[in-house]
Amino acid sequence: MNVRLRGVLAAAARRRAATHPHASPLPAPFAERVRIEADPAYRDRHFPGLGAAIAQRGHWRSGEVDALVRRLRSPP
CATH class of the missing domain: 1.20.5 (Single alpha-helices involved in coiled-coils or other helix-helix interfaces)
Structure with a gap:
């Protein structure tokens, strides 16, 4: 992965973490299914x-x- 793309993804993860404090920085696979079952x-x-x-x-x-x-x- 090139450096610029890595920086953009890291910035997006930081913004998501700042606006959604309880959310994981990157969405986990099957997170919706886990929530439906739990x-x-x-x-x-x-x-x-x-x-x-x-x-x-x-x-x-x-x-x-x-x-x-x-x-x-x-x-x-």
């Missing part, structure tokens, strides 16, 4: 059906696991 209020505000879909998937998975456990525990 913050239920954010998820419900921006993705209203996602919480219900995740809960439904959990119910389906637990049903599948229960069926598998019953099948494995039953005598052959």
